[in-house]
Amino acid sequence: MSDTSGRQALVIGASRGLGLVLAEELTRRSWRVIATARQNGGELRAKADASNGRLRVESLEMTSDDQLAALRERLDGTELDLLFVNAAIDRGNLPITEVSTETFAEVMITNALSPLRTVEALRDLVTPGGTVAVMSSRQGSVSLNTRPGFELYKASKAALNQLMRSYSTRYAEDGHTKLLIHPGHNQTPLGGPGAPLSPAESMPAVVDVLEAQAGAKGLQFLDLYGEVVPW
Structure with missing residues (x-):
C-alpha cells in the first residue's frame, strides 16, 4: 500500500451508500477527505465529527450550477490528489418506450451530464499526477449489454462513459x-x-485500485478488482 498520509481526496456524493463508505475507507487509510452531501450530511456528518479532523463535509447538490460554483469558490487553493465523483439514480426497469421525457432528462442529467460538469469545475484543483475518477457501471458497457432490462440506466452510464472519454x-x-x-x-x-456485495466489501477493493493506478496515463474503465471492463 502506498504512503497516503499526506494525501487529500474530494469525494462527491458521499451522504450514503458507496460514496459514504468510500470516504470512510479513504479516511481509514490516513487520507484527508472532503466529502459532499446534498443536505446536512446525516451519517456522513457523524463520521466527520468522529474523525479528528481527517474528514470534512461540504454541501453540494451536484445538479445545481450555482452550488457547484459556490463549492469551487470555497475550495479555492485546495490541492487534491484524488477527485472522485459518485452519482447515480434509477427510475425503474421500464422499456425506453415507457419512459417519460421528464424522467429521461432527470436520469441523464444526474448520471451523465452533472458528473462531467463537476469534473470540469473542479479538475484544476487536482495536482499534477493526481487522479480524476468517476463511478460508472458495467451496465454502461455496450458490448456487455446482452440481457434485457434497465434500459434508461444503461443508457445513462454509457453516456457517462462516452463523455468521460x-x-x-x-x-x-x-x-x-x-x-x-x-x-x-x-x-x-x-x-x-x-x-x-456490500459497500464494506467493495469499497476497500476500489481504493486498492485507485492507489494502484495512481500515475497511470490515459483513461481506463476498470472494475473493483482492477480488471478492464469492455466498452
Whole structure:
C-alpha cells in the first residue's frame, strides 16, 4: 500500500451508500477527505465529527450550477490528489418506450451530464499526477449489454462513459490519471438488498485500485478488482 498520509481526496456524493463508505475507507487509510452531501450530511456528518479532523463535509447538490460554483469558490487553493465523483439514480426497469421525457432528462442529467460538469469545475484543483475518477457501471458497457432490462440506466452510464472519454481526449496532456470504476453489484438503495456485495466489501477493493493506478496515463474503465471492463 502506498504512503497516503499526506494525501487529500474530494469525494462527491458521499451522504450514503458507496460514496459514504468510500470516504470512510479513504479516511481509514490516513487520507484527508472532503466529502459532499446534498443536505446536512446525516451519517456522513457523524463520521466527520468522529474523525479528528481527517474528514470534512461540504454541501453540494451536484445538479445545481450555482452550488457547484459556490463549492469551487470555497475550495479555492485546495490541492487534491484524488477527485472522485459518485452519482447515480434509477427510475425503474421500464422499456425506453415507457419512459417519460421528464424522467429521461432527470436520469441523464444526474448520471451523465452533472458528473462531467463537476469534473470540469473542479479538475484544476487536482495536482499534477493526481487522479480524476468517476463511478460508472458495467451496465454502461455496450458490448456487455446482452440481457434485457434497465434500459434508461444503461443508457445513462454509457453516456457517462462516452463523455468521460471525450474529456480524457480533450485533456490528454494534463498529467492526470483518469478512471471509470465499476464497483460491482452492491447492497445499496440502487442495487437492492439481494446484491452479492456490500459497500464494506467493495469499497476497500476500489481504493486498492485507485492507489494502484495512481500515475497511470490515459483513461481506463476498470472494475473493483482492477480488471478492464469492455466498452
